[in-house]
Amino acid sequence: MPRSPNSPRPKAGSVTLATVAQRAGVSPQTVSNALNSPELLRPETLERVRRTIDELGYRPHRAAQTLRTRSSKLIGYGIRPTAPGTSAPVMDRFLHALSQTADEAGYRILLFASPPGSAGLDGYEELLDLHSVDGFVLSGTERGDQRQAWLEKRGVPFVGFGRMWSGRQIGDWVDVDGASGTDAAVEHLVALGHRRIAFLGWPRGSGVGDDRAMGWQRAMQRHGLPVRGKRAQSIDDIASAQAAVGPLLDAGVTAVIAASDMLALGCYHALRERRAVPGKDVAVVGFDDSPTAALLSPGLSTVAQPLEAVGRECVRLLLARMSELGAPPERVLLEPSLVVRNSTSASDD
Amino acid sequence: MPRSPNSPRPKAGSVTLATVAQRAGVSPQTVSNALNSPELLRPETLERVRRTIDELGYRPHRAAQTLRTRSSKLIGYGIRPTAPGTSAPVMDRFLHALSQTADEAGYRILLFASPPGSAGLDGYEELLDLHSVDGFVLSGTERGDQRQAWLEKRGVPFVGFGRMWSGRQIGDWVDVDGASGTDAAVEHLVALGHRRIAFLGWPRGSGVGDDRAMGWQRAMQRHGLPVRGKRAQSIDDIASAQAAVGPLLDAGVTAVIAASDMLALGCYHALRERRAVPGKDVAVVGFDDSPTAALLSPGLSTVAQPLEAVGRECVRLLLARMSELGAPPERVLLEPSLVVRNSTSASDD
Numbered sequence: 039m040p041r042s043p044n045s046p047r048p049k050a051g052s053v054t055l056a057t058v059a060q061r062a063g064v065s066p067q068t069v070s071n072a073l074n075s076p077e078l079l080r081p082e083t084l085e086r087v088r089r090t091i092d093e094l095g096y097r098p099h100r101a102a103q104t105l106r107t108r109s110s111k112l113i114g115y116g117i118r119p120t121a122p123g124t125s126a127p128v129m130d131r132f133l134h135a136l137s138q139t140a141d142e143a144g145y146r147i148l149l150f151a152s153p154p155g156s157a158g159l160d161g162y163e164e165l166l167d168l169h170s171v172d173g174f175v176l177s178g179t180e181r182g183d184q185r186q187a188w189l190e191k192r193g194v195p196f197v198g199f200g201r202m203w204s205g206r207q208i209g210d211w212v213d214v215d216g217a218s219g220t221d222a223a224v225e226h227l228v229a230l231g232h233r234r235i236a237f238l239g240w241p242r243g244s245g246v247g248d249d250r251a252m253g254w255q256r257a258m259q260r261h262g263l264p265v266r267g268k269r270a271q272s273i274d275d276i277a278s279a280q281a282a283v284g285p286l287l288d289a290g291v292t293a294v295i296a297a298s299d300m301l302a303l304g305c306y307h308a309l310r311e312r313r314a315v316p317g318k319d320v321a322v323v324g325f326d327d328s329p330t331a332a333l334l335s336p337g338l339s340t341v342a343q344p345l346e347a348v349g350r351e352c353v354r355l356l357l358a359r360m361s362e363l364g365a366p367p368e369r370v371l372l373e374p375s376l377v378v379r380n381s382t383s384a385s386d387d
Numbered sequence: 388m389p390r391s392p393n394s395p396r397p398k399a400g401s402v403t404l405a406t407v408a409q410r411a412g413v414s415p416q417t418v419s420n421a422l423n424s425p426e427l428l429r430p431e432t433l434e435r436v437r438r439t440i441d442e443l444g445y446r447p448h449r450a451a452q453t454l455r456t457r458s459s460k461l462i463g464y465g466i467r468p469t470a471p472g473t474s475a476p477v478m479d480r481f482l483h484a485l486s487q488t489a490d491e492a493g494y495r496i497l498l499f500a501s502p503p504g505s506a507g508l509d510g511y512e513e514l515l516d517l518h519s520v521d522g523f524v525l526s527g528t529e530r531g532d533q534r535q536a537w538l539e540k541r542g543v544p545f546v547g548f549g550r551m552w553s554g555r556q557i558g559d560w561v562d563v564d565g566a567s568g569t570d571a572a573v574e575h576l577v578a579l580g581h582r583r584i585a586f587l588g589w590p591r592g593s594g595v596g597d598d599r600a601m602g603w604q605r606a607m608q609r610h611g612l613p614v615r616g617k618r619a620q621s622i623d624d625i626a627s628a629q630a631a632v633g634p635l636l637d638a639g640v641t642a643v644i645a646a647s648d649m650l651a652l653g654c655y656h657a658l659r660e661r662r663a664v665p666g667k668d669v670a671v672v673g674f675d676d677s678p679t680a681a682l683l684s685p686g687l688s689t690v691a692q693p694l695e696a697v698g699r700e701c702v703r704l705l706l707a708r709m710s711e712l713g714a715p716p717e718r719v720l721l722e723p724s725l726v727v728r729n730s731t732s733a734s735d736d
Contacts, residue, residue: 111517112497119483130478134468138500141510146518147498148461151487161490168460169495276682303682310684330679333625333652335659 053096062090111145113356114171116152116161118178127326127343129177132199135349136175143357145172159188166194173356175199179211181245195359197352201369203245210359212351212370216246216325217253219341219374220295223323224257226339226376227293230383232321236268236291238283238301250297250325272301279304280311287312292320293382299324299331302338302381317381327377337379344372402445411439460494462705463520465501465510467527476675476692478526481548484698485524492706494521508537515543522709524548524701528560530594544708546701550718552594559708561700561719565595565674566602568690568723569644572672573606575688575725576642579732581670585617585640587632587650599646599674621650628653629660636661641669642731648673648680651687651730666730676726686728693721 059066064087071078072087079087090096115136137147148171152158162185165171172195176185179200186208189196198211220237227235237254240247251269258265268291272282279301283294287308296302302324306316316322317336324331327342351370358368408415413436420427421436428436439445464485486496497520501507511534514520521544525534528549535557538545547560569586576584586603589596600618607614617640621631628650632643636657645651651673655665665671666685673680676691700719707717 115498117479117483117486119480128477128479130466131468133482133498134466134500137466137498141500146514149464149482149486149496149498151483151490165495300682307684329677330682333649333679334683335656 053094055096058087058090058094058096061094062087109172110170112148112169112171113140113145113353114148114150114162114165114169114174116158116174116176117149118152127328127345129345132177132345132349135346136352137349139350139353143353145353145357147175159185162189166192173197173360175352175356179203181243193363195356195363197356197359199348199352201245201371207367207369210355210368212348212355212372214343214348214374215371216249216341216374217256219325219376220250220253220297221257222253222374222376223295223339223341224254224261226378226382227295227321227323228257228261228263230321232293233263234268234291235263235293235295236270236283236286237265237295237297238279238286238305239269239271239297240274240301241271247297254295272304274298274300276300276304276307280307283308287314287320293322294320295323297325299326299328299338299340302340303330303334306334306338317383321382323376323382331377332379334381336381339379339382340377341374342377343374347372402443404445407436407439407443407445410443411436458521459519461497461518461520462489462494462702463497463499463511463514463518463523465507465523465525466498467501476677476694478694481526481694481698484695485701486698488699488702492702494702494706496524508534511538515541522546522705524705528552530592542712544705544712546705546708548697548701550594550720556716556718559704559717561697561704561721563692563697563723564720565598565690565723566605568674568725569599569602569646570606571602571723571725572644572688572690573603573610575727575731576644576670576672577606577610577612579670581642582612583617583640584612584642584644585619585632585635586614586644586646587628587635587654588618588620588646589623589650590620596646603644621653623647623649625649625653625656629656632657633660636663636669642671643669644672646674648675648677648687648689651689652679652683655683655687666732670731672725672731680726681728683730685730688728688731689726690723691726692723696721 055066055069059069064083068079068083069087072084076084140147148165148169150161150165152161162174174189174194174196176196177199179198179202181204186196186198186202190208196209198209201211201213202208224235235258237251239251242248255265268286270282270286272279283305286294294305296305302322305322309316309320314320322338324338324340327340331338331340351372355368355370358365404415404418408418413432417428417432418436421433425433489496497514497518499510499514501510511523523538523543523545525545526548528547528551530553535547535551539557545558547558550560550562551557573584584607586600588600591597604614617635619631619635621628632654635643643654645654651671654671658665658669663669671687673687673689676689680687680689700721704717704719707714
């Protein structure tokens with residue numbers, strides 16, 4: 039029994055397949071056919087149902103579409119806890135960009151709490167199993183990461199924020215070119231007149247840390263500047279960094295590039311311990327542009343990761359992969375940018 | 388045609404209703420009945436199907452269950468961008484706790500990018516419409532927030548991280564008792580011998596800021612200490628805070644409690660401008676325990692919000708609300724904790 043065409047339009051969200059059927063004067067099965075098997079309907083019936091769907095703003099229920107199309111329009115993302123007291127970049131920004139870009143493409147991000155290491159694979163399995171996610175975004179990729187191989191074997195689309203640091207490259211990824219960031223830091227310091235530029239890194243063996251060290255080394259060598267005896271290493275902790283950088287300062291380096299803002303803060307402490315002023319006596323550059331960098335005194339020059347762009351690129355690559363699982367892998371290396379603050383002023387200041 | 392009981396167990400994730408039917412030697416409809424209308428089956432058939440389901444580790448597909456039970460096991464959360472250069476607490480920690488507690492209860496967090504203000508209501512409508520989320524967690528509640536009334540009107544379960552700051556209280560919420568935090572800061576400073584304790588707040592009218600000011604005021608009055616002329620206000624910006632707190636320092640206050648770590652940093656700058664040392668000449672207390680607080684020199688004493696507990700409580704209240712929509716509202720006010728660092732040492736130090 040069709041309602042009059044002038045009856046009020048139901049509130050969005052309350053329109054069901056039954057509402058459409060009633061308004062169009064057909065059975066619910068006919069509406070279902072119009073959506074899924076239009077060839078079964080007479081053209082005039084199909085036309086009437088489609089017009090009613092448009093009029094009412096009916097959107098087929100996602101769960102029903104999932105069963106029909108085998109696409110849930112969901113992207114899984116395993117969230118890891120932020121260690122307290124770190125100076126790491128805030129992943130909020132990455133997650134917001136990821137969520138926004140996915141939204142624009144009609145997808146949603148489904149979160150799950152993911153422990154590091156292979157214990158986390160259960161969470162991935164469960165999301166596939168229970169929610170039929172269409173793919174995954176991985177972050178915090180590390181040496182020996184098993185997630186990429188696990189997902190590849192199952193034919194599940196995924197994209198990594200972070201390249202593979204060991205073994206062969208698997209799948210698509212988006213990463214930030216850390217070496218390019220420390221290279222740019224050397225260029226900046228050389229332009230300011232510095233020659234004795236040290237690098238304070240993490241212990242060798244971390245993919246991210248070795249990459250950042252490599253950018254410093256290649257830029258120094260390009261300028262014919264010595265790297266021997268100009269390198270120290272420390273875990274990502276202020277007191278440890280403060281102790282590690284001491285001998286370099288005592289040997290008279292005029293600038294220190296650190297692999298993280300946390301290590302750079304250790305330099306600040308080591309300089310103050312020696313009654314020296316960061317940015318005046320010795321230039322300091324950090325890495326990450328953590329919220330702390332802008333708030334220090336003097337403000338810390340640091341290499342910023344384009345987290346919003348990483349989030350957008352992750353979604354772009356994942357959508358491409360979902361539409362063609364067999365396409366050749368795509369890898370995107372984004373340029374970081376040097377944020378110059380008062381910790382790097384001219385050495386003859 | 389049932390397979391032999393010794394045929395290998397299919398990989399988890401690949402078990403479908405059809406697999407179960409084949410293995411049990413029944414039709415898919417019979418398996419469906421075993422799950423949804425067991426009374427239709429003969430006891431021995433039901434027993435056989437159930438045993439096969441257990442053996443194969445079959446988990447009915449979430450989308451199918453959504454259609455059947457009208458529960459998607461999804462909780463919507465609108466993520467907002469973090470303003471760059473803020474010293475706000477890192478919402479990563481809240482989101483991780485939310486996600487983990489939800490996981491444990493069999494629910495998942497579905498993210499969407501949410502602009503502030505009522506423009507964001509579209510996102511809520513879409514999640515209800517397309518994904519049938521079972522409820523929402525709201526954060527960043529503000530004066531004139533329309534989301535609570537909008538969701539209440541539609542009978543959608545929700546819980547707010549943050550109370551209502553204007554009008555009547557609507558629905559369940561979890562919040563942190565900001566007044567209790569600044570009250571504890573006064574107690575700490577009084578115990579150290581301070582009497583002239585100032586408050587540097589945000590401009591009046593923000594719910595969160597006025598609450599933090601109130602805790603300082605009530606504790607000062609309890610100790611018979613003067614509040615007149617001891618209060619300044621600034622927007623959440625270092626330079627502005629530095630200018631605003633100047634007159635209080637010049638009038639000889641011995642301690643400043645700030646409504647945020649950012650305002651506390653403004654105090655550090657104002658003190659250094661006067662050749663005074665935070666924690667030695669004037670004690671400073673911040674609010675939020677942002678990552679920066681621990682990294683400053685001297686370390687900033689500050690009031691920490693129990694973000695993990697907030698996340699867990701949000702899920703607990705929401706699950707209770709989903710199981711009984713008509714139950715009386717539940718509101719949880721959690722105690723923050725004072726983290727003492729070197730910015731508050733004894734005034735006769």
